[in-house]
Amino acid sequence: MRILILLFLILSPVSGHAADAIALDSSVFVEREVPAAGGKTKTVLEDPKVVIPGDRLVFILQYRNTGTQSAKDFVVTNPMPAPVAYQGTSDTVAQVSVDGGKTFAPLSSLKVRETDGAERAARAEDVTHVRWILSEPIAAGAQGKLSFRGVVR
């Protein structure tokens, strides 16, 4: 045991050296339908200058490995801001939590217990956290983008 602790102490400066090798940037956009040619509408992402209840938001997380070594076991967790109801994600590796981040799974397999004790299938608005687990290491200089949708409650 003593040897292990010594090993830990020796290794600690090494971990400090590699700190903050991943940069994570959070941004949010408003999704709007705008008129397009031919009487159609198109969906655009706008900077959120004006936001009211019912507006659809797109949250985008950009990560980049700013270090010189690859990073593995890469996991990103995003708690839902309380005024926003989760509306899904197109990232297949994403899982969600409806219990404050204690357990994560695909939404379709989660259950919520009502105040009267009855259990029901979880709905998108029950989501408290979104989590992405990337199986591949992030190489030095590599970057990527994660996103999810929400609606202002």
Place this chain on the structure above:
Amino acid sequence: MLEGNFWAIKNVRLTLIAPLIVATASVSFTPRAEAAGTVAGSTIANTATASFTDSGGNAQTATSNTANLRVDELLDVAVTSADPGDIPTLPSGVNQVASFTVTNTGNGSEAYGLAVTTALGGDQFDPTATSIALDTNGNGAYDAGVDTVYVSGTNDPVLAPDASIRVFVLSTIPGTAVNGDRGQLSLALASKTLTGAPGASSNGQGQGGGDAVVGTSGGDGSANGAYVVQAASISFTKTSNVVDPFSGSKIVPGSIVTYTLTATVSGTGSLTNVAIADNIPVNTTYVAGTLTLQGAPVTDAADADAGVFVPPAGAAPGRIQVALGNVAASQTRTVTFNVRIN
């Protein structure tokens, strides 16, 4: 795959007996549960956290910047008539009360200006709106002298998100209106901050420092109410039937005369406290215990039933009296009594 990596590393390095999942971040906002949505001025703050294992096998975390959004004020309002149907009234009626419910369906506190219009098509008369009153004591009914009279620009009602207020319009009905005539009125209200096409916005005018944005209602609304004249009238008929002591119908001393009094209410609505009284003719005597109402006997005494016989007193003849109470339009009441010819 991931699980396998995790265990392999853990067996080599003590420092990796850390949770694989680092799920921490701070959210600084607790929303109020409003049907109208997140309250104007609230901040939506989003922060994500990453965890990973560096090349040295150490667990690391990285926290993103916080992306902040301020929720702007949505201007929406709903107004509905609070009367169950047309309001019964009479020609020349004053302070006839029409009730409306105004609800702030936006997400910020908002003041509203109120106005009444009575010159509307599709009706027979225009009521004259004499005042607008706010349900100051919140009991849903107009209370003269208690509920505050509305003065535009002075006491414009301010409603919190989801809050409602009852508004009363007091009107005078023209004397020329006749039975069955309808007269409509419209209560209109408008957000003081801004009205217009949905989506229109006003920089910095919203509650909490954000913008004010016109919602689907346009930030204003109106609802109609209607008065209807319900004038009821009453008519009486009196018939008699004679039976003489010999089973004929001659008018001779000892003949019994049965009088039938019929009251008929016509028009619409009802008449209250209708009463019938009829003097006993001279040279006749009331036959005790013969008073009936709707075919059923009523006693001569002044008691709980509707009828009474008042005996002659000095020069005043005897008479019967029957209280009919409230009688609705198109109903009749029939009273009979017998007298004997002296």
